Amino acid sequence: MTATDPAPLAEGPPAAGSPTGARTPAAGRGLGGPAVALLRNRRARAGLVLIALVALFCFAGPLFYRTDQVTVHLDLAELPPGGGHPLGTDANGYDVLGRLMAGGRSSLELGFAVAVATTVVGTLYGAFSGYVGGVTDSLMMRVVDTFLAVPGLVLLLIMVSMFSPSLGGIILLLSLLSWLSPARLVRGEVLTLRTREFVQAARMMGGTGPRVVLRHLVPNAAGVVIVSATFTVADSILMLSTLSFLGLGLPPPNADWGTMLTGGLDFLYDGYWWLVYPPAALLVLTVVAFNLLGDALHDALDVRLKRT
Amino acid sequence: MTAYLLRRTGQAVVVVIGVMVLTFALIHFEPGSAARATLGTRATAERIAVFNAANGLNRPLPAQFVTFVKQALQGDFGTSYSLHQPVSALIAQRLPRDALLLGLSILLALAVAVPMGVYQAVRRDSAADHVLTVVAFTLYSMPDFFFGLLLVALFSVQLHILPSQAPQAVSVGGILADPRGLVLPVVTLTLVSLAGFSRYVRSSAISTLAQDYVLVARAKGLAESQVLRRHVLRNSLLPVVTILGLTAPAIVTGAVIAESVFNYPGMGLLFYQAATSKDYPVLLASTLVVGVATVVGSLLADVAYGILDPRIRYDRD
Numbered sequence: 104m105t106a107t108d109p110a111p112l113a114e115g116p117p118a119a120g121s122p123t124g125a126r127t128p129a130a131g132r133g134l135g136g137p138a139v140a141l142l143r144n145r146r147a148r149a150g151l152v153l154i155a156l157v158a159l160f161c162f163a164g165p166l167f168y169r170t171d172q173v174t175v176h177l178d179l180a181e182l183p184p185g186g187g188h189p190l191g192t193d194a195n196g197y198d199v200l201g202r203l204m205a206g207g208r209s210s211l212e213l214g215f216a217v218a219v220a221t222t223v224v225g226t227l228y229g230a231f232s233g234y235v236g237g238v239t240d241s242l243m244m245r246v247v248d249t250f251l252a253v254p255g256l257v258l259l260l261i262m263v264s265m266f267s268p269s270l271g272g273i274i275l276l277l278s279l280l281s282w283l284s285p286a287r288l289v290r291g292e293v294l295t296l297r298t299r300e301f302v303q304a305a306r307m308m309g310g311t312g313p314r315v316v317l318r319h320l321v322p323n324a325a326g327v328v329i330v331s332a333t334f335t336v337a338d339s340i341l342m343l344s345t346l347s348f349l350g351l352g353l354p355p356p357n358a359d360w361g362t363m364l365t366g367g368l369d370f371l372y373d374g375y376w377w378l379v380y381p382p383a384a385l386l387v388l389t390v391v392a393f394n395l396l397g398d399a400l401h402d403a404l405d406v407r408l409k410r411t
Numbered sequence: 412m413t414a415y416l417l418r419r420t421g422q423a424v425v426v427v428i429g430v431m432v433l434t435f436a437l438i439h440f441e442p443g444s445a446a447r448a449t450l451g452t453r454a455t456a457e458r459i460a461v462f463n464a465a466n467g468l469n470r471p472l473p474a475q476f477v478t479f480v481k482q483a484l485q486g487d488f489g490t491s492y493s494l495h496q497p498v499s500a501l502i503a504q505r506l507p508r509d510a511l512l513l514g515l516s517i518l519l520a521l522a523v524a525v526p527m528g529v530y531q532a533v534r535r536d537s538a539a540d541h542v543l544t545v546v547a548f549t550l551y552s553m554p555d556f557f558f559g560l561l562l563v564a565l566f567s568v569q570l571h572i573l574p575s576q577a578p579q580a581v582s583v584g585g586i587l588a589d590p591r592g593l594v595l596p597v598v599t600l601t602l603v604s605l606a607g608f609s610r611y612v613r614s615s616a617i618s619t620l621a622q623d624y625v626l627v628a629r630a631k632g633l634a635e636s637q638v639l640r641r642h643v644l645r646n647s648l649l650p651v652v653t654i655l656g657l658t659a660p661a662i663v664t665g666a667v668i669a670e671s672v673f674n675y676p677g678m679g680l681l682f683y684q685a686a687t688s689k690d691y692p693v694l695l696a697s698t699l700v701v702g703v704a705t706v707v708g709s710l711l712a713d714v715a716y717g718i719l720d721p722r723i724r725y726d727r728d
Contacts, residue, residue, distance in 0.1 A: 249429030254660035260686040390552035
């Protein structure tokens with residue numbers, strides 16, 4: 104058990120309005136209450152609207168605004184906005200507005216793919232570990248601790264410098280690093296749920312291990328899982344941009360906001376603002392949106408989660 | 412407490428061994444890549460074989476691992492392939508610089524985040540709280556490198572107030588002699604950790620404000636400033652100890668970026684350069700140092716928390 108475990112805190116007197124005591128079984132299935140609470144929350148609404156707008160821009164935008172994002176046109180490089188290029192062109196002659204759409208697609212796809220992969224793996228791992236308990240649990244958690252002890256970027260740099268991966272490869276690598284925190288959180292939830300009456304009843308009625316884990320423990324840990332998945336989307340998009348800055352991002356002709364921003368920063372002092380601020384604004388806006396939504400979900404689902 | 416400490420230390424040792432196995436396995440995943448990275452792409456097979464033999468890279472992996480552990484325990488991490496210096500000397504030279512950079516940034520971040528978080532908690536849902544929340548979220552959502560480069564563009568290129576490069580002096584004293592160069596790297600790292608800290612203090616202070624002892628303090632007729640300073644602030648500071656342990660990995664990530672942006676000769680830059688040039692000994696040693704620091708840090712944070720807050724009893728779990 105290290106500092107990220109909520110357990111040492113839970114040893115103290117329960118805080119006012121502590122959810123662990125009051126939570127009803129299978130709260131994961133009837134999300135009506137939390138959904139209403141979520142939509143009443145201003146941060147949630149802001150986050151959801153922003154995410155919808157960005158997704159619309161990236162996925163529906165290219166249907167109306169067609170650009171060539173594959174062929175390099177050096178004769179059209181670094182044109183200022185105007186004349187058929189609303190946001191100008193970059194150093195390779197790509198249309199910046201169209202590239203923002205393409206870049207957003209890979210950033211969003213990556214974020215979602217990592218969130219889904221890590222949620223599935225992390226939840227199952229954590230639930231199993233917490234349910235089984237004993238030496239197995241202890242060993243499984245030391246594996247998580249080991250990965251957590253080495254900062255994500257450090258592991259990523261080692262791996263990326265070895266493999267120089269594609270989009271799928273980067274998704275895999277980011278997932279390898281991001282399943283740890285859902286695993287810990289779900290385990291923590293399962294440890295408190297395991298002793299509850301409805302779980303004991305399910306076992307007494309002959310429920311097998313997998314059934315108890317999947318039907319009773321995992322749905323009740325859904326709150327933590329959803330919140331952590333939302334933050335994972337934000338973190339993955341940021342991490343991809345950091346990798347791009349270090350020159351280890353997606354290989355061309357792939358586009359992503361981080362690479363665009365890094366490329367644009369080379370021209371920051373030349374006054375080519377359209378290469379810097381549009382990708383920066385979209386990147387920050389998207390990450391803020393997912394963080395806002397995650398924060399609001401955290402409140403709506405009454406999750407006790409510590410964010411690092 | 413003693414039993415807890417022993418168990419916790421035991422776990423920490425297991426994790427450190429895990430970190431060693433993990434980094435070693437990762438780095439040696441692609442055989443021969445170190446030779447190619449060091450000797451260049453046109454190196455002949457014979458030269459690669461000579462390089463591998465000289466560095467013991469042709470031996471079986473388990474044997475290499477045993478040698479690595481034995482030497483590491485004696486503080487010997489081998490010689491850097493690209494810098495041709497003992498790795499332990501490189502690290503000994505750079506660690507104090509990181510202590511300076513990271514220490515200053517964390518202190519500064521706490522000095523701003525604690526008042527900010529408590530203020531937001533007291534004025535919860537006011538306009539000021541919302542503005543500061545937006546600021547914190549934006550800071551949190553910005554890529555670290557963008558931040559650093561924006562600061563450079565503003566303060567170095569536009570206003571010519573501050574240098575864009577960190578001081579390159581060898582000693583910590585030399586770096587301190589040129590404090591202007593430190594400003595931008597420290598500010599970048601401060602802003603990176605500020606957002607997380609302030610959100611944490613805010614939610615901690617909100618739950619402290621709801622406690623009965625705060626009600627009692629107010630009912631006794633204490634001035635609001637007294638209530639805040641003596642009861643709310645002190646109790647809200649407790650969990651900050653934990654977050655210091657929690658954020659260690661994020662701070663290391665920030666250090667890698669900030670050191671690359673400002674060319675600050677610390678561990679982060681050393682690690683980044685080693686990763687891109689496949690300098691195995693440096694990669695292994697620096698990952699190990701960071702891993703051990705993280706494990707020890709979170710251990711210390713847990714222990715400190717138990718000492719500071721007598722309500723926490725570790726023995727019962």
